[in-house]
Amino acid sequence: MLSTTPRTTLTRSKERSRTSRSDLHAVLDAGLICHLGVVLDGYPMVVPTAYGRIGDTLYLHGSTGATSLRAAGEVCVTVTHLDGIVLARSAMHHSVNYRSAMVYGTLRTVEDAEERVAALRAITEQLAPGQWDAVRRPDKKELAATAVLALSLAEASVKVRQGPPKDDEEDYALPVWAGVLPLTVGWGAPDPDPALAPGIPVPAHIAGRGRNA
Amino acid sequence: MLSTTPRTTLTRSKERSRTSRSDLHAVLDAGLICHLGVVLDGYPMVVPTAYGRIGDTLYLHGSTGATSLRAAGEVCVTVTHLDGIVLARSAMHHSVNYRSAMVYGTLRTVEDAEERVAALRAITEQLAPGQWDAVRRPDKKELAATAVLALSLAEASVKVRQGPPKDDEEDYALPVWAGVLPLTVGWGAPDPDPALAPGIPVPAHIAGRGRNA
Numbered sequence: 001m002l003s004t005t006p007r008t009t010l011t012r013s014k015e016r017s018r019t020s021r022s023d024l025h026a027v028l029d030a031g032l033i034c035h036l037g038v039v040l041d042g043y044p045m046v047v048p049t050a051y052g053r054i055g056d057t058l059y060l061h062g063s064t065g066a067t068s069l070r071a072a073g074e075v076c077v078t079v080t081h082l083d084g085i086v087l088a089r090s091a092m093h094h095s096v097n098y099r100s101a102m103v104y105g106t107l108r109t110v111e112d113a114e115e116r117v118a119a120l121r122a123i124t125e126q127l128a129p130g131q132w133d134a135v136r137r138p139d140k141k142e143l144a145a146t147a148v149l150a151l152s153l154a155e156a157s158v159k160v161r162q163g164p165p166k167d168d169e170e171d172y173a174l175p176v177w178a179g180v181l182p183l184t185v186g187w188g189a190p191d192p193d194p195a196l197a198p199g200i201p202v203p204a205h206i207a208g209r210g211r212n213a
Numbered sequence: 214m215l216s217t218t219p220r221t222t223l224t225r226s227k228e229r230s231r232t233s234r235s236d237l238h239a240v241l242d243a244g245l246i247c248h249l250g251v252v253l254d255g256y257p258m259v260v261p262t263a264y265g266r267i268g269d270t271l272y273l274h275g276s277t278g279a280t281s282l283r284a285a286g287e288v289c290v291t292v293t294h295l296d297g298i299v300l301a302r303s304a305m306h307h308s309v310n311y312r313s314a315m316v317y318g319t320l321r322t323v324e325d326a327e328e329r330v331a332a333l334r335a336i337t338e339q340l341a342p343g344q345w346d347a348v349r350r351p352d353k354k355e356l357a358a359t360a361v362l363a364l365s366l367a368e369a370s371v372k373v374r375q376g377p378p379k380d381d382e383e384d385y386a387l388p389v390w391a392g393v394l395p396l397t398v399g400w401g402a403p404d405p406d407p408a409l410a411p412g413i414p415v416p417a418h419i420a421g422r423g424r425n426a
Binding site: 137 | 225245248250251253258259260261263276288289290293297300301302303305307309313315333334337341344345350351355378389392393395398400404408409410422
Protein backbone atom coordinates (compact mmCIF):
# COMPACT_ATOMS: atom_id res chain seq x y z
CA MET A 1 0.00 0.00 0.00
CA LEU A 2 1.10 3.54 -0.69
CA SER A 3 1.24 6.27 1.93
CA THR A 4 -1.84 8.23 2.93
CA THR A 5 -0.25 11.52 3.96
CA PRO A 6 -2.22 14.69 3.21
CA ARG A 7 -0.22 15.46 0.10
CA THR A 8 -0.59 11.97 -1.35
CA THR A 9 -4.32 11.68 -0.68
CA LEU A 10 -6.46 12.85 -3.56
CA THR A 11 -9.03 15.47 -2.66
CA ARG A 12 -10.73 15.36 -6.07
CA SER A 13 -11.42 12.63 -8.67
CA LYS A 14 -10.70 10.06 -5.98
CA GLU A 15 -11.67 7.25 -8.34
CA ARG A 16 -8.45 7.95 -10.24
CA SER A 17 -6.31 7.04 -7.26
CA ARG A 18 -4.24 3.84 -7.24
CA THR A 19 -2.97 2.73 -3.89
CA SER A 20 -0.75 -0.30 -4.44
CA ARG A 21 3.01 -0.17 -4.49
CA SER A 22 3.06 -2.28 -7.66
CA ASP A 23 1.02 0.40 -9.46
CA LEU A 24 3.66 2.94 -8.43
CA HIS A 25 6.49 0.70 -9.64
CA ALA A 26 4.70 0.06 -12.95
CA VAL A 27 4.27 3.77 -13.71
CA LEU A 28 7.87 4.55 -12.79
CA ASP A 29 9.33 1.58 -14.66
CA ALA A 30 7.44 2.45 -17.85
CA GLY A 31 8.89 5.98 -17.94
CA LEU A 32 11.95 7.46 -19.59
CA ILE A 33 12.23 10.85 -17.91
CA CYS A 34 10.67 12.49 -14.88
CA HIS A 35 9.93 16.10 -13.99
CA LEU A 36 11.84 17.11 -10.87
CA GLY A 37 10.37 19.96 -8.84
CA VAL A 38 12.56 21.87 -6.40
CA VAL A 39 12.26 25.15 -4.54
CA LEU A 40 15.07 27.55 -5.40
CA ASP A 41 15.23 30.83 -3.48
CA GLY A 42 11.55 30.35 -2.67
CA TYR A 43 10.54 29.79 -6.30
CA PRO A 44 9.47 26.50 -7.86
CA MET A 45 11.64 25.06 -10.64
CA VAL A 46 10.63 22.05 -12.73
CA VAL A 47 13.28 20.28 -14.78
CA PRO A 48 13.02 17.18 -16.94
CA THR A 49 15.66 14.62 -16.03
CA ALA A 50 16.56 10.94 -16.22
CA TYR A 51 15.97 8.58 -13.31
CA GLY A 52 16.24 4.98 -12.25
CA ARG A 53 14.60 2.81 -9.61
CA ILE A 54 16.05 0.16 -7.33
CA GLY A 55 13.46 -1.33 -5.00
CA ASP A 56 11.78 1.52 -3.20
CA THR A 57 14.41 4.12 -3.99
CA LEU A 58 14.43 6.46 -6.96
CA TYR A 59 17.80 7.72 -8.17
CA LEU A 60 18.67 10.93 -10.00
CA HIS A 61 22.01 12.20 -11.17
CA GLY A 62 23.53 15.32 -12.57
CA SER A 63 26.57 17.48 -12.76
CA THR A 64 27.80 18.48 -9.32
CA GLY A 65 27.26 22.05 -10.55
CA ALA A 66 23.60 21.67 -11.62
CA THR A 67 21.36 24.40 -10.23
CA SER A 68 18.40 22.08 -9.66
CA LEU A 69 20.51 19.64 -7.66
CA ARG A 70 22.18 22.34 -5.59
CA ALA A 71 18.71 23.35 -4.45
CA ALA A 72 18.06 19.74 -3.45
CA GLY A 73 16.27 19.40 -0.12
CA GLU A 74 12.53 18.76 -0.48
CA VAL A 75 11.52 17.67 -3.95
CA CYS A 76 8.56 16.35 -5.90
CA VAL A 77 9.28 13.95 -8.73
CA THR A 78 6.48 13.38 -11.24
CA VAL A 79 6.37 10.78 -14.01
CA THR A 80 3.53 11.09 -16.50
CA HIS A 81 2.40 8.88 -19.35
CA LEU A 82 -0.11 10.48 -21.67
CA ASP A 83 -2.22 7.70 -23.18
CA GLY A 84 -4.87 9.54 -25.15
CA ILE A 85 -7.06 12.58 -25.62
CA VAL A 86 -10.56 12.18 -24.22
CA LEU A 87 -13.01 13.82 -26.61
CA ALA A 88 -16.31 14.61 -24.95
CA ARG A 89 -19.56 16.10 -26.20
CA SER A 90 -18.96 19.28 -24.23
CA ALA A 91 -15.80 21.37 -24.03
CA MET A 92 -15.48 21.16 -20.24
CA HIS A 93 -15.54 17.37 -20.16
CA HIS A 94 -12.54 17.07 -22.44
CA SER A 95 -9.75 15.32 -20.64
CA VAL A 96 -6.75 13.08 -21.13
CA ASN A 97 -6.14 9.44 -20.35
CA TYR A 98 -2.93 9.13 -18.40
CA ARG A 99 -0.94 7.33 -15.75
CA SER A 100 1.08 9.48 -13.37
CA ALA A 101 3.11 9.09 -10.22
CA MET A 102 4.17 11.79 -7.80
CA VAL A 103 6.88 11.14 -5.24
CA TYR A 104 7.55 13.53 -2.37
CA GLY A 105 10.60 13.56 -0.15
CA THR A 106 14.04 14.85 0.62
CA LEU A 107 16.93 14.09 -1.71
CA ARG A 108 19.76 12.19 -0.08
CA THR A 109 23.22 12.64 -1.58
CA VAL A 110 24.57 9.17 -2.22
CA GLU A 111 28.16 8.88 -0.97
CA ASP A 112 28.70 5.12 -0.88
CA ALA A 113 30.75 4.11 -3.92
CA GLU A 114 28.86 0.88 -4.53
CA GLU A 115 25.43 2.50 -4.25
CA ARG A 116 26.55 5.31 -6.56
CA VAL A 117 27.54 2.88 -9.30
CA ALA A 118 24.36 0.84 -8.83
CA ALA A 119 22.34 4.04 -9.14
CA LEU A 120 24.11 5.14 -12.32
CA ARG A 121 23.53 1.68 -13.72
CA ALA A 122 19.81 1.90 -12.90
CA ILE A 123 19.54 5.36 -14.52
CA THR A 124 21.35 4.19 -17.68
CA GLU A 125 19.26 1.04 -17.91
CA GLN A 126 16.01 2.96 -17.43
CA LEU A 127 16.78 4.96 -20.58
CA ALA A 128 18.39 2.14 -22.49
CA PRO A 129 18.02 -1.39 -21.15
CA GLY A 130 21.07 -3.51 -21.89
CA GLN A 131 23.46 -0.59 -22.41
CA TRP A 132 25.31 -0.79 -19.10
CA ASP A 133 26.99 -4.05 -20.06
CA ALA A 134 27.72 -2.84 -23.59
CA VAL A 135 29.52 0.44 -22.94
CA ARG A 136 32.48 1.86 -21.06
CA ARG A 137 31.68 2.22 -17.35
CA PRO A 138 32.19 5.51 -15.49
CA ASP A 139 35.79 6.22 -14.54
CA LYS A 140 37.08 7.98 -11.41
CA LYS A 141 37.03 11.42 -12.98
CA GLU A 142 33.46 11.04 -14.25
CA LEU A 143 32.28 9.74 -10.90
CA ALA A 144 33.87 12.71 -9.12
CA ALA A 145 31.99 15.14 -11.38
CA THR A 146 28.63 13.43 -10.89
CA ALA A 147 26.16 13.97 -8.09
CA VAL A 148 23.97 10.96 -7.33
CA LEU A 149 20.78 11.61 -5.37
CA ALA A 150 18.37 9.16 -3.80
CA LEU A 151 14.67 9.66 -3.09
CA SER A 152 12.66 7.21 -1.01
CA LEU A 153 9.39 6.05 -2.55
CA ALA A 154 7.80 6.06 0.92
CA GLU A 155 5.54 9.04 0.17
CA ALA A 156 3.97 8.76 -3.25
CA SER A 157 0.67 8.84 -5.07
CA VAL A 158 -0.50 7.34 -8.34
CA LYS A 159 -3.29 8.64 -10.53
CA VAL A 160 -4.73 6.86 -13.53
CA ARG A 161 -7.49 7.88 -15.90
CA GLN A 162 -8.54 5.48 -18.65
CA GLY A 163 -11.70 4.94 -20.65
CA PRO A 164 -14.30 6.99 -22.51
CA PRO A 165 -15.49 10.51 -21.72
CA LYS A 166 -18.00 11.15 -18.98
CA ASP A 167 -20.52 13.63 -20.29
CA ASP A 168 -23.46 15.31 -18.62
CA GLU A 169 -26.58 13.16 -18.88
CA GLU A 170 -28.40 15.54 -21.23
CA ASP A 171 -25.39 15.85 -23.58
CA TYR A 172 -25.44 12.19 -24.63
CA ALA A 173 -28.24 13.08 -27.03
CA LEU A 174 -26.09 15.63 -28.88
CA PRO A 175 -25.05 14.67 -32.43
CA VAL A 176 -21.37 14.99 -31.46
CA TRP A 177 -18.73 12.27 -31.93
CA ALA A 178 -17.17 11.27 -28.61
CA GLY A 179 -14.45 8.85 -27.70
CA VAL A 180 -10.73 8.60 -27.17
CA LEU A 181 -7.91 9.43 -29.56
CA PRO A 182 -5.12 7.14 -28.33
CA LEU A 183 -1.56 8.44 -28.21
CA THR A 184 1.00 5.89 -29.32
CA VAL A 185 4.67 6.09 -28.44
CA GLY A 186 7.18 3.91 -30.21
CA TRP A 187 10.73 3.69 -31.50
CA GLY A 188 12.01 4.78 -34.88
CA ALA A 189 14.89 3.11 -36.71
CA PRO A 190 18.20 3.43 -34.84
CA ASP A 191 20.16 6.34 -36.34
CA PRO A 192 23.90 5.58 -36.27
CA ASP A 193 26.40 8.18 -35.11
CA PRO A 194 28.06 9.57 -38.29
CA ALA A 195 31.35 8.96 -36.48
CA LEU A 196 30.58 5.26 -35.99
CA ALA A 197 33.43 3.00 -37.06
CA PRO A 198 32.46 0.72 -39.97
CA GLY A 199 31.29 -2.81 -39.28
CA ILE A 200 29.61 -2.29 -35.92
CA PRO A 201 26.04 -3.61 -36.14
CA VAL A 202 23.11 -2.31 -34.09
CA PRO A 203 22.99 -4.62 -31.06
CA ALA A 204 19.87 -6.69 -30.45
CA HIS A 205 18.96 -4.90 -27.22
CA ILE A 206 18.62 -1.66 -29.21
CA ALA A 207 17.23 -2.95 -32.52
CA GLY A 208 14.83 -5.28 -30.76
CA ARG A 209 13.43 -2.87 -28.22
CA GLY A 210 9.70 -3.59 -28.55
CA ARG A 211 7.48 -1.35 -30.62
CA ASN A 212 6.12 0.47 -27.62
CA ALA A 213 8.29 2.92 -25.76
CA MET B 214 14.38 37.47 -27.90
CA LEU B 215 13.70 35.66 -24.66
CA SER B 216 14.50 37.05 -21.24
CA THR B 217 17.99 36.77 -19.75
CA THR B 218 17.13 36.74 -16.05
CA PRO B 219 19.34 34.57 -13.80
CA ARG B 220 16.84 31.74 -13.74
CA THR B 221 16.40 31.63 -17.51
CA THR B 222 20.10 31.83 -18.34
CA LEU B 223 21.73 28.43 -18.69
CA THR B 224 24.77 27.90 -16.54
CA ARG B 225 25.70 24.58 -18.17
CA SER B 226 25.43 23.13 -21.69
CA LYS B 227 24.93 26.66 -22.96
CA GLU B 228 24.96 25.39 -26.54
CA ARG B 229 21.54 23.87 -25.86
CA SER B 230 19.97 27.25 -25.23
CA ARG B 231 17.53 28.76 -27.73
CA THR B 232 16.84 32.43 -27.35
CA SER B 233 14.13 33.40 -29.82
CA ARG B 234 10.51 33.84 -28.94
CA SER B 235 9.49 31.74 -31.96
CA ASP B 236 11.46 28.79 -30.52
CA LEU B 237 9.48 29.17 -27.30
CA HIS B 238 6.17 29.31 -29.15
CA ALA B 239 7.13 26.25 -31.24
CA VAL B 240 7.92 24.12 -28.19
CA LEU B 241 4.73 25.18 -26.41
CA ASP B 242 2.51 24.79 -29.47
CA ALA B 243 3.77 21.26 -30.14
CA GLY B 244 2.86 20.07 -26.64
CA LEU B 245 -0.22 18.45 -25.19
CA ILE B 246 0.35 18.76 -21.46
CA CYS B 247 2.74 20.71 -19.26
CA HIS B 248 4.15 20.07 -15.81
CA LEU B 249 3.12 22.82 -13.42
CA GLY B 250 5.38 23.41 -10.43
CA VAL B 251 4.06 25.25 -7.39
CA VAL B 252 5.21 25.69 -3.81
CA LEU B 253 2.66 24.40 -1.30
CA ASP B 254 3.38 24.96 2.39
CA GLY B 255 7.04 25.35 1.44
CA TYR B 256 7.16 22.10 -0.52
CA PRO B 257 7.39 21.74 -4.28
CA MET B 258 4.51 20.05 -6.08
CA VAL B 259 4.62 19.10 -9.77
CA VAL B 260 1.35 18.27 -11.53
CA PRO B 261 0.70 17.41 -15.16
CA THR B 262 -2.03 19.59 -16.63
CA ALA B 263 -3.46 20.91 -19.89
CA TYR B 264 -2.62 24.36 -21.18
CA GLY B 265 -3.17 26.72 -24.07
CA ARG B 266 -1.35 29.71 -25.51
CA ILE B 267 -2.65 33.00 -26.85
CA GLY B 268 0.13 35.33 -27.97
CA ASP B 269 2.56 35.67 -25.10
CA THR B 270 0.21 34.36 -22.44
CA LEU B 271 -0.09 30.76 -21.30
CA TYR B 272 -3.43 29.66 -19.84
CA LEU B 273 -4.18 26.92 -17.34
CA HIS B 274 -7.48 25.85 -15.86
CA GLY B 275 -8.81 23.62 -13.16
CA SER B 276 -11.48 23.10 -10.60
CA THR B 277 -11.78 26.05 -8.26
CA GLY B 278 -10.99 23.51 -5.52
CA ALA B 279 -7.76 22.15 -6.99
CA THR B 280 -4.90 22.08 -4.49
CA SER B 281 -2.26 23.03 -7.05
CA LEU B 282 -4.23 26.07 -8.17
CA ARG B 283 -5.03 27.20 -4.63
CA ALA B 284 -1.27 27.37 -4.05
CA ALA B 285 -0.98 29.55 -7.17
CA GLY B 286 1.43 32.45 -6.74
CA GLU B 287 4.86 31.82 -8.22
CA VAL B 288 4.96 28.91 -10.62
CA CYS B 289 7.23 27.20 -13.10
CA VAL B 290 5.58 25.60 -16.12
CA THR B 291 7.69 23.11 -18.07
CA VAL B 292 6.82 21.53 -21.43
CA THR B 293 9.10 18.72 -22.59
CA HIS B 294 9.26 16.76 -25.83
CA LEU B 295 11.42 13.66 -25.67
CA ASP B 296 12.75 13.03 -29.19
CA GLY B 297 15.16 10.15 -28.72
CA ILE B 298 17.61 8.26 -26.56
CA VAL B 299 21.24 9.18 -27.20
CA LEU B 300 23.32 6.03 -27.00
CA ALA B 301 26.98 6.77 -26.42
CA ARG B 302 30.08 4.59 -26.17
CA SER B 303 30.37 5.32 -22.46
CA ALA B 304 27.66 5.17 -19.80
CA MET B 305 28.12 8.75 -18.63
CA HIS B 306 27.66 10.24 -22.09
CA HIS B 307 24.24 8.70 -22.51
CA SER B 308 21.66 11.42 -22.91
CA VAL B 309 18.33 12.24 -24.51
CA ASN B 310 17.38 14.41 -27.45
CA TYR B 311 14.64 16.76 -26.40
CA ARG B 312 13.02 20.16 -26.73
CA SER B 313 11.89 21.83 -23.53
CA ALA B 314 10.55 25.16 -22.39
CA MET B 315 10.41 26.52 -18.85
CA VAL B 316 8.24 29.50 -18.02
CA TYR B 317 8.53 31.33 -14.70
CA GLY B 318 6.07 33.80 -13.29
CA THR B 319 3.09 34.53 -11.11
CA LEU B 320 -0.30 33.09 -11.98
CA ARG B 321 -2.97 35.71 -12.57
CA THR B 322 -6.57 34.66 -11.94
CA VAL B 323 -8.51 35.56 -15.05
CA GLU B 324 -11.76 37.34 -14.13
CA ASP B 325 -12.80 38.89 -17.45
CA ALA B 326 -15.57 36.78 -18.97
CA GLU B 327 -14.34 37.15 -22.53
CA GLU B 328 -10.74 36.31 -21.69
CA ARG B 329 -11.90 33.30 -19.65
CA VAL B 330 -13.79 31.84 -22.61
CA ALA B 331 -10.90 32.58 -24.99
CA ALA B 332 -8.54 30.79 -22.59
CA LEU B 333 -10.80 27.73 -22.29
CA ARG B 334 -11.02 27.65 -26.06
CA ALA B 335 -7.21 27.78 -26.36
CA ILE B 336 -6.81 24.97 -23.80
CA THR B 337 -9.38 22.78 -25.55
CA GLU B 338 -7.87 23.44 -28.97
CA GLN B 339 -4.35 22.68 -27.73
CA LEU B 340 -5.48 19.17 -26.78
CA ALA B 341 -7.85 18.70 -29.69
CA PRO B 342 -7.71 21.20 -32.56
CA GLY B 343 -11.13 21.74 -34.10
CA GLN B 344 -13.12 20.54 -31.10
CA TRP B 345 -14.24 23.90 -29.74
CA ASP B 346 -16.55 24.48 -32.72
CA ALA B 347 -17.82 20.90 -32.65
CA VAL B 348 -18.94 20.53 -29.05
CA ARG B 349 -21.19 22.15 -26.47
CA ARG B 350 -19.58 25.29 -25.05
CA PRO B 351 -19.20 25.85 -21.30
CA ASP B 352 -22.38 26.98 -19.58
CA LYS B 353 -22.72 29.37 -16.63
CA LYS B 354 -22.50 26.65 -14.02
CA GLU B 355 -19.39 25.11 -15.56
CA LEU B 356 -17.73 28.50 -15.86
CA ALA B 357 -18.44 29.25 -12.21
CA ALA B 358 -16.76 26.01 -11.13
CA THR B 359 -13.66 26.60 -13.24
CA ALA B 360 -10.59 28.61 -12.31
CA VAL B 361 -8.74 30.11 -15.29
CA LEU B 362 -5.17 31.21 -14.70
CA ALA B 363 -2.84 33.22 -16.92
CA LEU B 364 0.95 33.16 -16.99
CA SER B 365 2.98 35.67 -18.95
CA LEU B 366 5.64 34.23 -21.23
CA ALA B 367 7.92 37.16 -20.39
CA GLU B 368 10.36 35.03 -18.38
CA ALA B 369 11.12 31.79 -20.14
CA SER B 370 13.94 29.61 -21.37
CA VAL B 371 14.16 27.00 -24.10
CA LYS B 372 16.59 24.10 -24.24
CA VAL B 373 17.09 21.81 -27.19
CA ARG B 374 19.40 18.85 -27.65
CA GLN B 375 19.50 17.09 -31.00
CA GLY B 376 22.03 15.00 -32.84
CA PRO B 377 24.45 12.15 -32.16
CA PRO B 378 26.26 11.38 -28.89
CA LYS B 379 29.39 13.27 -27.94
CA ASP B 380 31.90 10.79 -26.62
CA ASP B 381 35.33 11.28 -25.14
CA GLU B 382 37.98 11.40 -27.85
CA GLU B 383 39.57 8.09 -26.85
CA ASP B 384 36.22 6.26 -26.73
CA TYR B 385 35.51 6.66 -30.46
CA ALA B 386 37.86 3.71 -31.04
CA LEU B 387 35.75 1.38 -28.88
CA PRO B 388 33.85 -1.36 -30.74
CA VAL B 389 30.55 -0.07 -29.35
CA TRP B 390 27.52 0.91 -31.45
CA ALA B 391 26.56 4.53 -30.90
CA GLY B 392 23.77 6.67 -32.25
CA VAL B 393 20.24 7.79 -31.51
CA LEU B 394 17.14 5.70 -30.95
CA PRO B 395 14.37 8.08 -32.04
CA LEU B 396 11.16 8.22 -30.07
CA THR B 397 8.06 8.51 -32.23
CA VAL B 398 4.74 9.79 -30.97
CA GLY B 399 1.62 9.34 -33.05
CA TRP B 400 -2.10 8.75 -32.94
CA GLY B 401 -3.91 5.46 -32.82
CA ALA B 402 -7.32 4.80 -34.35
CA PRO B 403 -10.09 6.88 -32.73
CA ASP B 404 -11.88 4.71 -30.15
CA PRO B 405 -15.60 5.59 -30.04
CA ASP B 406 -17.38 6.04 -26.73
CA PRO B 407 -19.45 2.85 -26.17
CA ALA B 408 -22.34 5.21 -25.43
CA LEU B 409 -22.02 6.94 -28.81
CA ALA B 410 -25.34 7.20 -30.65
CA PRO B 411 -25.36 5.25 -33.93
CA GLY B 412 -24.59 7.03 -37.20
CA ILE B 413 -22.17 9.67 -35.92
CA PRO B 414 -18.96 9.42 -37.95
CA VAL B 415 -15.49 10.40 -36.70
CA PRO B 416 -15.08 14.02 -37.82
CA ALA B 417 -12.23 14.91 -40.17
CA HIS B 418 -10.42 17.06 -37.62
CA ILE B 419 -10.05 13.99 -35.39
CA ALA B 420 -9.59 11.24 -38.00
CA GLY B 421 -7.23 13.35 -40.04
CA ARG B 422 -5.00 14.58 -37.26
CA GLY B 423 -1.54 14.03 -38.80
CA ARG B 424 0.44 10.94 -37.92
CA ASN B 425 2.68 12.80 -35.52
CA ALA B 426 1.35 13.91 -32.18
